[in-house]
Amino acid sequence: MRILHTSDWHLGRSFGPISLADDQQAFIEWLIQLCGDERIDLVVIAGDLYDRAIAPTEAVVMFRQALVRLQAAGHTVAAITGNHDGADRVAAYDELMDSSRVYVRGGYAKVGEVISLQFADGPLDLVLLPFLDPQAAPDDLVDTSVIADDDDGADAFERRIRRTHHSVLAAAIHAAQPHLSAPRSLAVSHAFVTGGTASDSERQLAVGGTTTVDLALFDGFSYTALGHLHRPQPLAPTVRYSGTPLAYSFSEEHPKSVTIIEMGSTGVCSIAEVAIPVGRAVCTVQGTMDELLAAPLALSNTLVRAIITDPGVVLDAKQRLAAVYPFVVEIVLAPPVAEGVGASGAVLDRRVVSATEAADAFWRESIGEPPTPSQQALLHVAITDAEAKVA
Ligand SMILES: [Mn+2]
Incomplete structure (x- = not known):
């Protein structure tokens, strides 16, 4: 049988x-x-x-x-x-x-x-x-x-x-x-x-x-x-x-x-x-937005997860990638970790570091460069506002 x-x-x-x-x-x-x-x-x-x-x-x-x-x-x-x-x-x-x-x-x-x-x-x-x-x-x-x-x-x-x-x-x-x-x-x-x-x-x-x-x-x-x-x-x-x-x-x-x-x-x-010859395949692609948009793989019928490695903020990633990957269903933002910041081993002591200093350090570590003066001002406003609410 x-x-x-x-x-x-x-x-x-x-x-x-x-x-x-x-x-x-x-x-x-x-x-x-x-x-x-x-x-x-x-x-x-x-x-x-x-x-x-x-x-x-x-x-x-x-x-x-x-x-x-x-x-x-x-x-x-x-x-x-x-x-x-x-x-x-x-x-x-x-x-x-x-x-x-x-x-x-x-x-x-x-x-x-x-x-x-x-x-x-x-x-x-x-x-x-x-x-x-x-x-x-x-x-x-x-x-x-x-x-x-x-x-x-x-x-x-x-x-x-x-x-x-x-x-x-x-x-x-x-x-x-x-x-x-x-x-x-x-x-x-x-x-x-x-x-x-x-x-x-x-x-x-x-x-x-x-x-x-x-x-x-x-x-x-x-x-x-x-x-x-x-x-x-x-x-x-x-x-x-x-x-x-x-x-x-x-x-x-x-x-x-x-x-x-x-x-x-x-x-x-x-x-x-x-x-099984039917159904869509899945694929994970990785790179900066420029790289992913410039050299699209033949993935027109594939479900795509894009890992985006641009430093800093990426706007409208999904809409822009959809032009070359019609079935992009997941976006992962993975900016490079700035060298020497996290790896330096410098551990911030939260008892002596102010909230503004901690946010500044976190920004550097995540983005790879210090916040600009206008970003710094925004961060300061947000933190002061939050601290006022807690107090
Ligand atoms: Mn199952």
């Missing part, structure tokens, strides 16, 4: 001020065509279907139409929710959709389930593991291999605060394992697996604490289709992130792809990445 693995569609997302709806629709059109050309049996979408828990109407319509068209073309579809999705909303009609061979799962409702599917070359056990928030885990979800031995004495609250992303996912996988029976199996999970490389657009799974899960959790599955990290990458020969269909941050200059898995009836896999 042939499986197509994709993830992190983030429908409804924009890139700065630029809507990505057209690019996302173009990806879906390309994907549907590819699934037909490649005779795909099962399409897997490993979470972050939408960009936010309450997705915009247009995104919901786009996803529904994608599912309808894939199903009508004869593909089985399996999709899970990621940390961006509203699990209960996305999976609201999961049982009703199962009969169409469109399997959508979210949250803890179906933990421990194995979906037994039949394909032309034999059966496949499918284990769908949506993103599981440890704090939302039901009290009875305890994994004895992960929770410490003294757990018997712990009350529900203690057990709850001990839960981690690893422990809840381990519990979910261990709950499903006794029900596996086919010679081959597919796990689909949305998680940060140890060893993966992140970019700038994955929303952190938690503030502090351990958010990664061990790769070994997926031992025993013929293939594991992961979502969450936006760069396509293998963590093991049969444990992979497909990555996003489009670049969602300036840290994603790498090419985007989907993964196609040819899986034999005993679970042996051969794997290929297919580059």
